[in-house]
Amino acid sequence: MPAPLMPKATAVWLVENTALTFEQIADFCQLHPLEVQAIADGEVANQMVGLDPVANGQTTAEEIARCQADPEARLKLSPQAIPEQYVKHKGPRYTPIAKRQDKPDAISFLLRTHPELSDAQISKLIGTTKPTIAAVRDRTHWNSPNIKPRHPVGLGLCTLEELDRALARANRGKRPVTEAEAEVGIEEAGEPVEP
Numbered sequence: 001m002p003a004p005l006m007p008k009a010t011a012v013w014l015v016e017n018t019a020l021t022f023e024q025i026a027d028f029c030q031l032h033p034l035e036v037q038a039i040a041d042g043e044v045a046n047q048m049v050g051l052d053p054v055a056n057g058q059t060t061a062e063e064i065a066r067c068q069a070d071p072e073a074r075l076k077l078s079p080q081a082i083p084e085q086y087v088k089h090k091g092p093r094y095t096p097i098a099k100r101q102d103k104p105d106a107i108s109f110l111l112r113t114h115p116e117l118s119d120a121q122i123s124k125l126i127g128t129t130k131p132t133i134a135a136v137r138d139r140t141h142w143n144s145p146n147i148k149p150r151h152p153v154g155l156g157l158c159t160l161e162e163l164d165r166a167l168a169r170a171n172r173g174k175r176p177v178t179e180a181e182a183e184v185g186i187e188e189a190g191e192p193v194e195p
Contacts, residue, residue, distance in 0.1 A: 003030040004058045004077060006051050008039070013050030015040045019068045020075070028059075028075035057081055093127035099156060103128050104143060106152035107136045113149075116170040125166050126157050 004010045007029035014025045015036065022040065026033040038044040053059045058081040067073045095103070106126050110117055111133075119130050135141040152158050 002077060004028065004053055004081065005056065007031060008045050009048055009051035010053050010058070011036055011039055012045050012048050013052050014064075016050055017052075018064055020064070021071050024067055024071070024073070024075060028077075095127050095157065101143075102150065102155040102157065104132070104136050104141055104147045105150040106155055106157050107133055108147050109149035109151055111137055114167060114170070116174070117166060118170065121166045121170060125162060126152055 008031070011025050011029040011031055014020055014028070018025075022033045022036040025031075026036045029036070035044060054061050054064070057078060059075055059078055063075060063078075067075050103126055107122060107128060110122050110125070117125075119133050122128070122133055123130055132141070136144075136147065141147065153160050153163060
């Protein structure tokens with residue numbers, strides 16, 4: 001169950017202005033009952049201004065009255081008080097002007113450290129074009145002498161989760177290299193050749 005906005009301030013108001021039990025307030029505000037008791041005793045949040053959940057549309061006066069009459073009832077958050085979930089849209093990603101100069105550095109890093117990523121995956125991950133990736137790879141980019149490989153997560157061009165998903169997708173279906181193959185330097189897939 002989602003918590004109300006500013007749960008401690010809401011708990012202060014409910015303690016001061018209602019006859020709800022500490023458990024009811026704690027359950028509604030998602031706090032521990034002892035924390036609500038400390039608020040009532042003045043040990044915690046003694047100078048905090050209470051936040052009226054009815055005035056903010058988080059609950060109704062009828063809901064509070066219903067719960068005051070029945071100590072076992074629990075306050076419910078109003079449906080309009082629950083914020084809409086953020087939905088990531090499918091489309092081109094906007095990169096601030098200050099970070100656009102960092103894209104070739106991130107491309108260089110990904111090309112060097114993760115050669116298993118395809119150009120399409122790098123393009124989607126960083127928000128760049130395939131000709132830019134090709135120019136960085138071939139060292140024909142207009143700014144080639146100044147390109148330094150830097151991690152795209154550190155530059156803020158993608159998140160670590162997005163990078164991990166792209167790497168998992170790129171490595172899906174590939175046979176893992178054993179220790180013996182790594183020592184010998186065999187990176188080919190398939191059966192070893194018998195003498």
